[in-house]
Amino acid sequence: MSVSGPFFDRIAQRILTAHPAPDLRGVTILLPNYHAAQPLAQALMRGAQRPALLLPQMVTLNAWAQSVRLDTPVVADSQRSALLYQQLRKSKWFEQADLWSMTQELLKLFDELTHSLHELPGDAESFAALVQQAYQARQNSTLQLEARLVFELWHAMQAGTESDQARVYQQQLARLAQQADRPLYVLRASDWDALEQRFLDEYAQHAAVTVFDLRVMEAQIGAPLFFAATSLEQEARAAAMQVRRWLAAGKRDIAIVAQDRVVARRMRALLERAEVLVADETGWTFATLSVSTVLDRWLTSLQSDFYHRDLLDLLKSPFIFADLTASERKSAVYQLEQLLRKQGIVAGLEKFIDLAGHETALLQLLVRLRQAAALLEQNRKKTLAGWLLALQASLRVLGIDAGLQQDDAGRQLLLALETWQRELAADAGSYRFSEWRRWLAQQLDTQTYRDSSIDSTVRFTHLAATRWRPFDAVLLLGCDADHLPSAANGGRWFNDAVRAALDLSTRGSHAARQHDDLLGLLALNDCVLVTWQKDKNGEHGLLSPYLQILRDEHQRAHGDDRSEPELLACLAAEDAHRVELSQAAQPAPSVAAEAVPAKVSISAYNSLVACPYQFHARYILRLNELDEVQEAIEKRDYGERVHGILQRFHERYRQVGGHDAAEMEAALRRISEDVFADLLQQDFAARAWLARWYRSLPAYLAWQAENEAQGWRYAEAESAFSIELDGVQLRGRIDRLDVREQAIRVLDYKTQGDQILRHKLREPGEDVQLACYAYAHETDDASFVSIEGGKVKTVAPAHDVAQLAQLNAERLVQVMQRMRGGACLPANGIDQACMHCEMRGVCRKGEWL
Structure with a gap:
C-alpha cells in the first residue's frame, strides 16, 4: 500500500462507521479534484469488505454548483x-x-x-x-x-x-446550501477562500458537515531527495533522466510539478527525444502557440504596410494558403524573397505586386493578400464583433482557416473567435484597429489550450492540482527561491495594499496556500525528487525556503542532507556513450580541374590573396550570403553614389579650369542632389550622407584643379576591361582614367581616409586592385583617391607599379595552374581578413585543433 493509503483508509472508516455498507448513496463527498475519487473509492471498498458497494456522490464544488440550473441570464x-x-x-x-x-x-x-x-x-x-x-x-x-x-x-x-x-x-x-439534506464530507488540504467557507457554514445549518483536513491528520512529512543543478541544461537533463529511471523501475503514475516553465520546456524536449510523451494538465495560453502566431503575423503585416520581413514571416507559416501544396507555397515564397533581395524594396504590397510581374503563382498569392487586406479596413472604426467578422473573412481568403482546421489547437482557436463574435454581437462600442488588436492579443493570452491527444502516465501539473493526489513518483521541477512560492497572479495596477484595503487575499495568503499544498503533497507521496539550479546566470541560487527548512530539519535529525546520490553518475555515463564529433581542423580543400573558374574578377582575386579558403567558399562553392533587403543607407551605397556623381560631373565638365569655382561647386551640388534624390525620399539618414559629401566638394574641386595644372585631363570613367592571361580571364571595372599626352593614369575613388589606404598598400601584392588596373592599361601610374572628412588626397603605391602589375598577373596564372593541378586552398587569412568574413562559420576558425 502506498503512503497515501492510510489517509484514505481513515476517511473511509469514518464514513462507513456513520453510514454502513453497502448503500452509501445518501452521502456526498466534496473533493479538491476528481483524481482523488479513485483512491477514496478503493479505500471504501477495502473498508466495507463487500463484493459490491453503492458509492457515494463524489464531486468537486465547482461541478456541484454547475448542476444547479438558474434562469438568470449570464453576461459573458x-x-x-x-x-x-x-x-x-x-x-x-x-x-x-x-x-x-x-x-x-x-x-x-x-x-x-x-x-x-x-x-x-x-x-x-x-x-x-x-x-x-x-x-x-x-x-x-x-x-x-x-x-x-x-x-x-x-x-x-x-x-x-x-x-x-x-x-x-x-x-x-x-x-445548494438551502437544499442541503444529506451529510457532507470534505477533503481539505489548505485554507478555503471566503466564499467556500460561507457555503460550508450555511450548509452546516441544514446538514452535518465533516472536514478531513490533511494538515491536522497527523501527517508524517517525508523528506524528498534533492538535486542541485549547475545550469538549466543540467537540471533539465537530470529531471528527464530521473523520469526515465522511474519508468524503467515500473512506476507508471509520474507527476512533474513544474515551477519553472522554461526548464519544463527543455525537459519535455529531452523526454520526447527519448520517445517519452508527456501529458500536460496545465496547458498553454493561445498567445504562446503557433496557431496564434499566424494571426499575429497577418495583422502585423497589415499594420506595417507589409514590411518585407513581416510578410516573409507570414508566408512561411505552415497555416497560410493551406489550399495549395507545400511545394507551391515554398516556390512562391522563394521567388518573392529573391526579388526583394535583388530589387531592395522594403515595404508596400502594391510594389510587391508590380515586382511579381509575370510570376503567376507568386502574383496570385499577393493578390489574395490584397483582397484579404481590403476586408480589414484599418482606417475605420468598427465594433469588436465587426472586427472579428472581418478577421474571419480575411482568414478564409488567405486559406488560414483551412490550415487551422487541420490542427487541434487551430480548431479551438477558430471556435474561440466564433464564440467571442457571437457574445459581442450586441455590443455597440466602436474601436480603432489598434484598440481591437490589443483586445485580441489579451483574449489570446487568457485562453488556455490543453492537448488532449496525448495519453501518458507522465504528466505536467501544478501544485494546487496535486491536492489529495497520490502518485507513484513526483518530480518537483525548478524549486528555487524565485519560483517557490510563486508570485501571486496579481497585476501591475492594483497591489497588495489595495487588496488588503478591500479585504481580499494578498501575496502572503497566496504563499501560505502553496506551503500547505506542498506539505500535503509530501505527506501523500514518499517518492519525490526536488531539482533546482544552485548556479544561475553566474550567481548563487537558493533552494525554496519551504524545502530548505525541511532539508535542514532532516539533516539535524539524521545527519543527511538528502542529496540525490546517483543522478550525476547517470549523466556522466550518458555523456560517456555519446558520439563525440572530431574537433575542427584548419580546412585546406582541393578542387577538381574542371571546377576551377575560367574567369576571375578583381574582387575574387583579392579574396584569393586574402584567404584561399575564402575564395573557395565564395567563388567555387558559391556559398555567398544572400543580399539583405537594404533598409538604410550604408557606406557602400554612399561610395557608389559618389562614383556616379563624379562620373556625371566630369562627363559634363571635362575640365574645371576656366570656370568659376562657385559655379563648379553649385553644379556639383545640383548633380549630387539629383543622384541622391531617390535615397532622400526613402531614408531620412540620406541627408546625413549627402551632407558628409558636401563637406568634400571644395577640396575635390581644388584637387581636380591641381591635377589639371599638372597637365592631367579626365578621359573616361567606369571603364570595363577583360584580359586573357594564360588559362584565366581577368575582369574588372576602373573608376577613372586620366591622360597626359601619351601617358595614362588609373584612379580609384575611395571614401576612406588616406591612412587606411596607405596601410592597404604597405605590403606589395597584398591588395591587387591598383596593380591589376595598371596591368590592364599598361601604365605605371595608378593611385587611390581618398575622399573623406572634407579632404581629398592621392595615395599611390610606394613600390614600382609596373613591376607590381606584372608580378600580380604572373602570380594569378601560377596560382590557377596549381589549383587545376590539385593544390590545396588553406584557410590562412590573417585576423584582419577574418574579422568581417562571412565564411568564418564555414571554416570554423577558432575551433581548430
Missing part, C-alpha cells in the same frame, strides 16, 4: 470587458494607460469582491441588497484612492440586470 466575460473598457475610456484619468490590461485586472478584482460578500445571496434581489449594504458600509471607510476607485467601479458594474459568472456561482452555492 468578453461582454463585461467591453463594457468596462468603454467606461474607462470615457474617463480622463486613464488616457495614457493600457486600458485593456487594466480592464482584465479590474474584472478579476470585481469577482473577488463579489465572492467576499458576507452572505450567500440566493437570488438577484438579495444580491443587489448585499452589494448596496457593502457599498454603504464602505462609503464611510477611509480607503486609498486606488481601492476606492475599484470599489466604486465594482458597485457601478453590479447595477445591471444581467448576472456575471461570479454572481451566478454564488447563487448556485446558496441554492
